[in-house]
Amino acid sequence: MDRRHFIKLTAITGTGAALTACGNPEHQLIRFIPEDDLVPGVATWKPTICPLCSAGCGVTARVMEGQAEVFRNGQPGVISMGLAKKLEGNPEDAISQGKLCARGQAAIQITYHPDRLANPRKRTGERGSGQFVDISWDEAIKELVGHLDALAAANSQASLALLTKPRRGRRLDLLAEWLRRFGAPAPVTFELFSDDVLRRANEISFGVAQLPTLDLEQAQYVVSFGADFLGAWNSPVAQSAAYGRMRQSRPGGRAKLVHADARLSQTAANADEFVAIKPGTEGVLALGLAHVIIANNLRPAAAAGRAGAAIDGWATGLTAFTPAAVEQRTGVAAARVERLAREFAAHPPAVALVAGPPLAQSNGLFTALAVNALNALAGSLNTPGGVSFVPQPRPAVATRDLSALLQEAAPKVLLIDDVNPVFASPASRQVAGALMRIPFIASFGSFVDETSALADLILPDHSFLESWVEAVPESGAAKAVPISAGPVMRPLYDTRPTIDVLLDVSRRLATPLAPALPNTFEEFLNREETAGVLRAGDSAPAGQAGAEAPALQYIAPQFDGDPTQFPYHFLPYASQALFDGSLAHLPWLQELPDPTTSAMWCSWIEINEHRAEELGIHQGDVIEVASAHGTVRAAAFLNPGLAPDAVAMPVGQGHTNFTRYATGIGVNPVAILAAAEVSGTTALAWSATRVKITRVGGPDDTLILFGGATRERPEETHGR
Amino acid sequence: MAYRWGMAVDIDKCTGCEACVTACHAENNIPTVGAGQASRGRAMHWIRVERYYEGSFPDVRLKFRPVLCQQCDNAPCEAVCPTYAAHQNEDGLNAQVYNRCIGTRYCANACTYNVRFFNFFNPEWPKPLHLQLNPDVSIREVGVMEKCTFCVQRIKAAKTEATAAQRELVDGALQPACAQACPTTAIIFGDLNDPESRVARLARSPRGTKLLEDLGAEPKITYLQKQPWHEPDAY
Numbered sequence: 001m002d003r004r005h006f007i008k009l010t011a012i013t014g015t016g017a018a019l020t021a022c023g024n025p026e027h028q029l030i031r032f033i034p035e036d037d038l039v040p041g042v043a044t045w046k047p048t049i050c051p052l053c054s055a056g057c058g059v060t061a062r063v064m065e066g067q068a069e070v071f072r073n074g075q076p077g078v079i080s081m082g083l084a085k086k087l088e089g090n091p092e093d094a095i096s097q098g099k100l101c102a103r104g105q106a107a108i109q110i111t112y113h114p115d116r117l118a119n120p121r122k123r124t125g126e127r128g129s130g131q132f133v134d135i136s137w138d139e140a141i142k143e144l145v146g147h148l149d150a151l152a153a154a155n156s157q158a159s160l161a162l163l164t165k166p167r168r169g170r171r172l173d174l175l176a177e178w179l180r181r182f183g184a185p186a187p188v189t190f191e192l193f194s195d196d197v198l199r200r201a202n203e204i205s206f207g208v209a210q211l212p213t214l215d216l217e218q219a220q221y222v223v224s225f226g227a228d229f230l231g232a233w234n235s236p237v238a239q240s241a242a243y244g245r246m247r248q249s250r251p252g253g254r255a256k257l258v259h260a261d262a263r264l265s266q267t268a269a270n271a272d273e274f275v276a277i278k279p280g281t282e283g284v285l286a287l288g289l290a291h292v293i294i295a296n297n298l299r300p301a302a303a304a305g306r307a308g309a310a311i312d313g314w315a316t317g318l319t320a321f322t323p324a325a326v327e328q329r330t331g332v333a334a335a336r337v338e339r340l341a342r343e344f345a346a347h348p349p350a351v352a353l354v355a356g357p358p359l360a361q362s363n364g365l366f367t368a369l370a371v372n373a374l375n376a377l378a379g380s381l382n383t384p385g386g387v388s389f390v391p392q393p394r395p396a397v398a399t400r401d402l403s404a405l406l407q408e409a410a411p412k413v414l415l416i417d418d419v420n421p422v423f424a425s426p427a428s429r430q431v432a433g434a435l436m437r438i439p440f441i442a443s444f445g446s447f448v449d450e451t452s453a454l455a456d457l458i459l460p461d462h463s464f465l466e467s468w469v470e471a472v473p474e475s476g477a478a479k480a481v482p483i484s485a486g487p488v489m490r491p492l493y494d495t496r497p498t499i500d501v502l503l504d505v506s507r508r509l510a511t512p513l514a515p516a517l518p519n520t521f522e523e524f525l526n527r528e529e530t531a532g533v534l535r536a537g538d539s540a541p542a543g544q545a546g547a548e549a550p551a552l553q554y555i556a557p558q559f560d561g562d563p564t565q566f567p568y569h570f571l572p573y574a575s576q577a578l579f580d581g582s583l584a585h586l587p588w589l590q591e592l593p594d595p596t597t598s599a600m601w602c603s604w605i606e607i608n609e610h611r612a613e614e615l616g617i618h619q620g621d622v623i624e625v626a627s628a629h630g631t632v633r634a635a636a637f638l639n640p641g642l643a644p645d646a647v648a649m650p651v652g653q654g655h656t657n658f659t660r661y662a663t664g665i666g667v668n669p670v671a672i673l674a675a676a677e678v679s680g681t682t683a684l685a686w687s688a689t690r691v692k693i694t695r696v697g698g699p700d701d702t703l704i705l706f707g708g709a710t711r712e713r714p715e716e717t718h719g720r
Numbered sequence: 721m722a723y724r725w726g727m728a729v730d731i732d733k734c735t736g737c738e739a740c741v742t743a744c745h746a747e748n749n750i751p752t753v754g755a756g757q758a759s760r761g762r763a764m765h766w767i768r769v770e771r772y773y774e775g776s777f778p779d780v781r782l783k784f785r786p787v788l789c790q791q792c793d794n795a796p797c798e799a800v801c802p803t804y805a806a807h808q809n810e811d812g813l814n815a816q817v818y819n820r821c822i823g824t825r826y827c828a829n830a831c832t833y834n835v836r837f838f839n840f841f842n843p844e845w846p847k848p849l850h851l852q853l854n855p856d857v858s859i860r861e862v863g864v865m866e867k868c869t870f871c872v873q874r875i876k877a878a879k880t881e882a883t884a885a886q887r888e889l890v891d892g893a894l895q896p897a898c899a900q901a902c903p904t905t906a907i908i909f910g911d912l913n914d915p916e917s918r919v920a921r922l923a924r925s926p927r928g929t930k931l932l933e934d935l936g937a938e939p940k941i942t943y944l945q946k947q948p949w950h951e952p953d954a955y
Contacts, residue, residue: 041855068851083851086746088900099903102742114846230735237903244733244904248947254732256949269771269782270735272949276778492848576738587849588745591752591763595736596771596782600763601755608777640773641780660846665755704759707770 056471058093157183235476264641280557349385578652603666790939
């Protein structure tokens with residue numbers, strides 16, 4: 001017997017004695033035995049999956065033994081357990097390829113957040129008052145089951161709604177199936193920067209309602225229409241990895257990246273050529289390129305096939321989109337349009353991509369169709385160096401959008417699965433008001449935020465490191481496969497995995513769901529891999545591909561606000577650190593200097609540096625941005641890379657109730673947006689609001705920059 | 721000197737995403753200081769991404785450059801330290817001995833690259849954020865200067881492992897946290913004494929430059945400049 005076994009044995013004996021002595025509550029014991037595979041001071045690595053965006057990066061967690069204060073059955077205690085110490089990309093994962101973005105690495109702070117909810121809570125005060133009392137899981141589940149039973153008794157199962165994130169995968173499949181077996185309508189999904197417009201366009205152009213995978217690694221010429229593919233859009237780690245190879249260290253030389261936008265975003269900054277363009281006219285530029293290519297017989301118009309047929313006037317050579325006409329509408333010089341088109345055609349494989357602000361205009365669907373047609377014309381669909389679609393194991397389940405909760409026939413019971421639409425919706429949509437009218441709300445998030453503060457019952461989820469996790473990447477690699485992983489560490493608190501709670505509830509209902517679903521998510525994942533739990537006909541798949549839409553005509557973008565009263569385009573953008581605001585509670589990300597401004601812990605309003613000079617606005621001055629729907633005030637940042645007729649703001653700050661690190665910091669630009677929709681879809685046109693700006697006063701010291709001046713001034717370097 | 725650790729940063733690949741910054745915080749137990757202290761210039765980022773705008777809209781360019789301790793051969797920080805807390809170790813690293821440091825901040829003053837950070841307060845990690853701390857890296861207390869170490873804890877662990885296995889370190893197997901996280905592989909780390917290592921080869925690249933080279937600090941980080949795109953036919 002070696003020393004380690006001796007210690008283990010004595011510890012077990014001691015534990016046994018203690019158990020008999022005090023009637024076995026595990027939490028009252030100090031565990032002497034570390035987990036079997038853990039040696040103090042020696043790290044092990046366990047796989048998991050980043051939950052923060054829909055990319056589904058495979059992650060490796062470094063786990064070491066440590067002493068953690070935990071809650072078990074409402075009682076605190078200290079135990080020795082394996083603790084995640086750092087998140088890194090999993091080198092064996094097709095998406096992350098061993099790399100991880102800043103946000104993904106900070107996800108570990110979700111698990112260890114000091115304001116994370118440790119046990120179920122029930123509302124005591126008025127809705128939104130933030131007064132909750134701790135309750136046990138038995139009470140919480142009983143309460144939830146009671147409300148669901150009441151719905152069933154009144155035969156109004158259709159009045160149950162579930163609000164979740166649009167993350168394709170087996171978890172969403174199971175949630176949808178749970179709802180179907182209960183008799184409730186499809187899940188409601190919400191994400192501010194959703195890609196529904198692009199999915200819809202891809203369905204029309206290519207018959208696939210899915211996000212594209214870009215083969216940047218093999219492309220020779222890339223034209224990006226507003227797509228922040230190196231920042232926060234789609235699968236940023238996979239796209240950045242491919243971008244790195246596109247720049248250096250590949251045979252065939254360095255590709256050219258052209259980026260068209262009204263603001264020099266982080267991705268735009270990496271372009272070889274930045275094309276400043278009027279907001280909402282990106283589709284015109286795409287068709288201008290196509291016109292030149294067709295008119296000069298560089299590619300036949302027919303090559304675009306179905307994607308071309310979706311554009312009005314394609315077959316006749318897009319006569320309305322001559323370089324001169326494009327210059328008039330977009331502000332991009334005709335000669336430049338001509339040159340870009342010739343370069344695009346002359347350097348195959350060439351690929352165009354579109355996302356972000358251009359698709360958040362009233363004519364966003366048209367813009368996406370125009371870029372799709374350009375890709376099809378260039379022959380870059382499903383070819384090396386082009387765009388392709390990752391084969392999906394199952395068709396995506398049907399979902400509904402947020403308007404389902406805002407209509408007259410609102411649900412009677414709402415389950416919220418870690419989504420915050422109250423924060424991330426324009427105030428004019430009155431989401432909070434609509435939620436207040438719903439008789440019973442249960443929230444499953446790990447934190448109190450603006451939305452879960454309105455809940456009657458909070459049933460906190462495990463963190464992703466404590467749960468079974470899975471992802472079916474929609475994009476990012478040619479051959480992405482569904483991945484799943486078990487818990488990295490034991491739970492810190494009295495929390496339960498949301499999906500397991502719902503599966504538990506399904507058995508406890510007066511009329512249990514039939515046929516019965518698996519007992520746990522782990523069991524579901526295991527059975528799904530072997531025999532399959534869900535059958536093809538279970539939950540209705542999303543809209544059938546193949547329904548061809550009539551050819552779309554260009555319509556100039558419609559902006560909310562009279563240009564004489566509101567002279568500036570308002571361009572909110574996804575923050576590189578805080579994304580849509582759902583990560584504002586993580587201190588590493590709050591203190592992460594923004595790539596283009598170096599700002600931390602604050603909101604700022606970007607304004608063109610020369611326009612600011614004309615208006616007498618200096619760096620840090622407090623300015624007010626007013627739309628027809630509201631105003632926000634923040635410090636000015638004089639940006640050399642922004643159009644003079646635009647004002648830009650990062651989304652993410654302005655939380656009123658979201659942990660100690662986010663509450664009360666900055667302002668929320670989403671609040672003042674018009675609730676306009678992208679034509680032909682129900683997506684929010686978040687880039688289509690016009691505003692005016694007023695200087696309110698001098699600096700209020702809220703603008704916190706890590707870096708100094710934005711320009712290199714060699715003459716000053718010796719004069720510090 | 722068996723090893724001479726160096727780095728190459730390819731500006732043509734760097735996208736300014738700052739994955740390296742979070743990786744460094746996670747690996748090296750760098751505290752966040754909060755809005756109040758950050759506004760007084762006390763935020764600590766051993767690695768940062770600098771940004772330089774050129775021109776004005778619409779003909780505007782923005783270049784990113786990750787800046788960290790350049791591990792200079794002729795380091796200005798070392799010469800001014802009265803307690804030899806800042807010194808050159810046997811692998812050519814500008815090492816900082818925290819328990820020798822008395823907080824004169826002379827080194828930060830002397831540093832050409834502004835990459836030394838002072839602990840104005842004892843760092844705080846409200847429970848249970850302290851559980852994320854890396855046990856391999858000591859926490860610095862108030863009054864102590866800290867800086868990039870090229871993840872010396874990883875270097876030491878790899879060396880120990882290699883010695884135990886009686887083999888040489890394999891080029892590329894040992895990476896600091898920033899290089900490991902970098903999605904575009906813009907950061908390459910390795911042994912400059914090995915002429916065949918990737919970093920040594922990149923250090924000889926015609927695109928290579930050193931930061932503020934004329935000041936004579938002899939940094940061990942090579943920056944590979946951005947290449948302009950030109951028609952492939954022109955090659």
